[in-house]
Amino acid sequence: MTFQDNAKAATENMRALFKRTPLHRNDHLSDKFGAEIWLKREDMSPVRSYKIRGAFNAISKALTNAPDQRLFVCASAGNHAQGVARVCAHFGVRGVIYMPVTTPKQKVEKTRIFGGDAIQVVLEGDYFDETLAASQAYCASQGAHFLSPFDDADVIEGQATVAVEIEAQLGRAADMIVLPVGGGGLSAGVTSYFGTDGPTYTFAEPAGGASLALAVEKAAPTALENIDSFVDGAAVAKIGAKTFECLKDFAQDQIFAVPEDRICTTILEMLNIEGIVLEPAGALSVDVLKDIKDQIQGKTVVCVTSGGNFDFERLPEVKERAQQYLGLKKYFMLRLPQRPGALKDFLGLLGPDDDIARFEYMKKSARNFGTVLLGIETTAEENFAALHERMERGGFGLQDITGDSALADLVI
Structure with missing residues (x-):
C-alpha cells in the first residue's frame, strides 16, 4: 500500500x-x-x-503488532499529551505522560481529564528536550512503547x-x-x-x-x-x-x-x-x-x-504583547520634578487618548527630581511622538524602556 x-x-x-x-x-x-x-x-x-491523530495511529498500530503491550510513554508540551491520554483511555491501556514544568496549567489538567485513571502525568524539565530525555530514560527502564510527538513514521x-x-x-x-x-x-x-x-x-x-x-x-x-x-x-x-x-x-x-x-x-x-x-x-x-x-x-x-x-x-x-507590538503601549522612566504641582503639570501634558496603565515611584530620595516607572496606553502609535514633544517642552525627562529587555525585565 x-x-x-x-x-x-x-x-x-x-x-x-x-x-x-x-x-x-x-x-x-x-x-x-x-x-x-x-x-x-x-x-x-x-x-x-490535531495531535490525537498521530497518537491514535501509533497506538493502534502498536497494539496490532504487539497486543500484549499495555504501557505507553510520551513527552509533550501539552497537545500530544492530551491526544495520547484520550487514546490510552479509548484502548484501555496505561500511559505515563511527561510534560515540561512550564506547561500551562490548563493543558496539564485537560490531559488528566482526558486520560482519567488510564494515565499518569509527570512534570519534569523546563524545556521540551529535557522532558523528552527523562521520558525516554523511563520508557527504556520499563520496557514500554515510546510515543514520539512527531518523529515517528506512524x-x-x-x-x-x-x-x-x-x-x-x-x-x-x-x-x-x-x-x-x-x-x-x-x-x-x-x-x-x-x-x-x-x-x-x-x-x-x-x-x-x-x-x-x-x-x-x-x-x-x-x-x-x-x-x-x-x-x-x-x-x-x-x-x-x-x-x-x-x-x-x-x-x-x-x-x-x-x-x-x-x-x-x-x-x-x-x-x-x-x-x-x-x-x-x-x-x-x-x-x-x-x-x-x-x-x-x-x-x-x-x-x-x-x-x-x-x-x-x-x-x-x-x-x-500585542499592544507593544502594535506600538499602542510603552513603558518609560519619567524624571519628575519634586515640586508642588509637578504631577498636575505632567497630567496636563497627556493627550486625550493617552491612558496611564502604570505609575510607580522608583526613587523618592532625590531632592530635585524623582524617578517614576510609567506605563502609557494609547489608541494610535503616532500619539507617542506627540507626547514626547510635549514632555520635552514641559521640562520632563522621558526615557522609553519598552525595547530595553534587560531594564524592562527588571522593573516591569
Missing part, C-alpha cells in the same frame, strides 16, 4: 473515536487578504488539536489524515496549504500525502523556535542554542530526523519565522472578531498570511489551525 492508501485507512479507523474536523471558509480573512481563505479547524478536535502517517480530510472536504485542489511547524510531524504528513506536484506550501514557525529554517540551512537537523517557549505547542529546539527527511527539499523562502508578539495580535483578532479561540501555535498559520499577502490574492488557501488549548490566564500577557 502507498502512503496515501495508509493515510486513508488511518482516517477511516479514527472515525471510531472522533468525526472529522470542520473545514470552514473564513469570510473575515478572505475579505482582508483578497483570497479564498479556508481554516482546517483542528482546534475543534476532541482534544482541541505519527507522521496519522497526521496525514488532516490532508485526507482537506481533500474530501474542499472538493477541489487548494492553491496553497499553510502549515505550522514545531517538530514537523503535521507538515511531514500533509506534504507527503499531497506531494510536491500538489498545492504549494508555506511553513510558519515561531521566531524563537525556527528549527526547520535552521535545518534547511544546515542540511541536517540542528539544535537551536536558545528557544522562546511562548509558543509552547511549536517551540522545539531541533526538528525531527524523520520529519526533516520529508521536508528537507523545501526552500528557505517557503519558511517564515513569525514574531511571538505579532502572534498575540492574531490571537486577539480571531477571538474578538471571529470568536475563535486559538493557542499561540494554532494561530501561526493565520498570522503568517501577513507575510504572504502578495502571493495569495485570488487564490484558494487552506490554513491549518492546529490547536485551541489556550489558557485564559495568559490573556493579560497576550494583550500586553
Whole structure:
C-alpha cells in the first residue's frame, strides 16, 4: 500500500473515536487578504488539536503488532499529551505522560481529564528536550512503547489524515496549504500525502523556535542554542530526523519565522472578531498570511489551525504583547520634578487618548527630581511622538524602556 492508501485507512479507523474536523471558509480573512481563505479547524478536535491523530495511529498500530503491550510513554508540551491520554483511555491501556514544568496549567489538567485513571502525568524539565530525555530514560527502564510527538513514521502517517480530510472536504485542489511547524510531524504528513506536484506550501514557525529554517540551512537537523517557549505547542529546539527527511527539499523562502508578539495580535483578532479561540501555535498559520499577502490574492488557501488549548490566564500577557507590538503601549522612566504641582503639570501634558496603565515611584530620595516607572496606553502609535514633544517642552525627562529587555525585565 502507498502512503496515501495508509493515510486513508488511518482516517477511516479514527472515525471510531472522533468525526472529522470542520473545514470552514473564513469570510473575515478572505475579505482582508483578497483570497479564498479556508481554516482546517483542528482546534475543534476532541482534544482541541490535531495531535490525537498521530497518537491514535501509533497506538493502534502498536497494539496490532504487539497486543500484549499495555504501557505507553510520551513527552509533550501539552497537545500530544492530551491526544495520547484520550487514546490510552479509548484502548484501555496505561500511559505515563511527561510534560515540561512550564506547561500551562490548563493543558496539564485537560490531559488528566482526558486520560482519567488510564494515565499518569509527570512534570519534569523546563524545556521540551529535557522532558523528552527523562521520558525516554523511563520508557527504556520499563520496557514500554515510546510515543514520539512527531518523529515517528506512524505519527507522521496519522497526521496525514488532516490532508485526507482537506481533500474530501474542499472538493477541489487548494492553491496553497499553510502549515505550522514545531517538530514537523503535521507538515511531514500533509506534504507527503499531497506531494510536491500538489498545492504549494508555506511553513510558519515561531521566531524563537525556527528549527526547520535552521535545518534547511544546515542540511541536517540542528539544535537551536536558545528557544522562546511562548509558543509552547511549536517551540522545539531541533526538528525531527524523520520529519526533516520529508521536508528537507523545501526552500528557505517557503519558511517564515513569525514574531511571538505579532502572534498575540492574531490571537486577539480571531477571538474578538471571529470568536475563535486559538493557542499561540494554532494561530501561526493565520498570522503568517501577513507575510504572504502578495502571493495569495485570488487564490484558494487552506490554513491549518492546529490547536485551541489556550489558557485564559495568559490573556493579560497576550494583550500586553500585542499592544507593544502594535506600538499602542510603552513603558518609560519619567524624571519628575519634586515640586508642588509637578504631577498636575505632567497630567496636563497627556493627550486625550493617552491612558496611564502604570505609575510607580522608583526613587523618592532625590531632592530635585524623582524617578517614576510609567506605563502609557494609547489608541494610535503616532500619539507617542506627540507626547514626547510635549514632555520635552514641559521640562520632563522621558526615557522609553519598552525595547530595553534587560531594564524592562527588571522593573516591569
